[in-house]
Amino acid sequence: MAARAGRTHLWVLIEHPGPWPASAPDDVLPRELSDRLDSVAGLIRVVLIRRPNNRQVTAPTCLLAWSDGIRHWMREGAAESYDDLVDLPFETMAAGLEPSFGRSRRTPFFAVCTHGKKDACCAELGRPIVSALTTIPNADVWECSHIGGDRFAANMIAWPSALYFSRLGADSAVEAVNSYLAG
Numbered sequence: 001m002a003a004r005a006g007r008t009h010l011w012v013l014i015e016h017p018g019p020w021p022a023s024a025p026d027d028v029l030p031r032e033l034s035d036r037l038d039s040v041a042g043l044i045r046v047v048l049i050r051r052p053n054n055r056q057v058t059a060p061t062c063l064l065a066w067s068d069g070i071r072h073w074m075r076e077g078a079a080e081s082y083d084d085l086v087d088l089p090f091e092t093m094a095a096g097l098e099p100s101f102g103r104s105r106r107t108p109f110f111a112v113c114t115h116g117k118k119d120a121c122c123a124e125l126g127r128p129i130v131s132a133l134t135t136i137p138n139a140d141v142w143e144c145s146h147i148g149g150d151r152f153a154a155n156m157i158a159w160p161s162a163l164y165f166s167r168l169g170a171d172s173a174v175e176a177v178n179s180y181l182a183g
Contacts, residue, residue, distance in 0.1 A: 009043040009068055010094045011162065013111065013144070014082065015060040016048040022117045024048050024145045033086050042094030048145040049111055052130050063109065064088075065159045066096055072160040077102020105160075110177055111144035112156045118146040125154035125168075132170035139177050 014029065021027050025048045026034050037046050049063070059078040062085055066073050075098065079085055089099050098104075110133060114126040126143070133141040147155055152166035156173060158180045165176050 007043050008045040008162065009066055009096065010045070010090070011063070011065040011157075011159070012037065012044065012046045012090070013049045013063040013065070013142070014046065014085065015050060015057055015062070017050050017055040017057045018048075020048055020115055020117060020145050024115065024118070030082050030086075033082055036086050037090060040090040040094055042091070044090065044094045045147075047111065047147060049142040050144075052134055052141060052143055062102070063105070063159075064093060064099065064101060065162060066093060066098070067160060067162040068096065069161070071096070072162070073098040074105040074160050075099060075102045076105040107138075107140060108159060108181060109140040109142065110156055110158050110180075111142045111147070112154065112173070113145070113147045114143040115146040122146065122154070128170050129154050129156065129168055129173040132174050133177055136174060136177055136181075138181065141177075 016028055025046050028048060037044065059080060060082065061076065061078055064075040088101055093099055112126045112130050113122045114130060115122045130141060130143055133139055147157060154168045156165045156168055157163065168176065
């Protein structure tokens with residue numbers, strides 16, 4: 001399993017309450033935004049996120065996270081609509097330049113794939129992990145659309161370093177998050 005995950009430098013995580021179709025994020029985001037993201041050369045990945053047990057989104061949060069494995073930055077902001085994200089400087093962000101969007105973020109966050117319409121294993125194995133992780137104080141946990149590796153479910157990514165964890169159970173996920181938060 002070592003080195004099996006794809007390489008991504010820029011993560012664009014966009015809050016969407018769901019439900020997520022199997023084709024998400026493509027058929028959820030406005031076509032202009034999807035086309036803009038698809039046109040960017042570089043190691044970029046778009047993922048939909050949502051807070052556990054919260055399906056009310058009035059101003060979607062957008063988390064931007066860039067890491068090359070050594071250096072990293074994160075930004076967090078809200079948009080009035082998904083169309084407001086079209087003009088973000090995705091080309092320069094993919095190259096590692098931190099934008100002025102939102103505010104700088106230092107607090108780690110975790111995304112667990114629960115995208116059941118893409119792969120049932122992700123929902124069946126991911127949702128219990130999300131429940132276990134929400135009991136950890138100071139752990140900012142999100143559900144997310146498909147991040148790949150469904151045969152290794154349950155999967156989680158920890159930012160700012162963009163570490164990928166797979167084949168997690170509730171106990172191993174709690175241990176991984178606690179260890180990550182401890183440094």
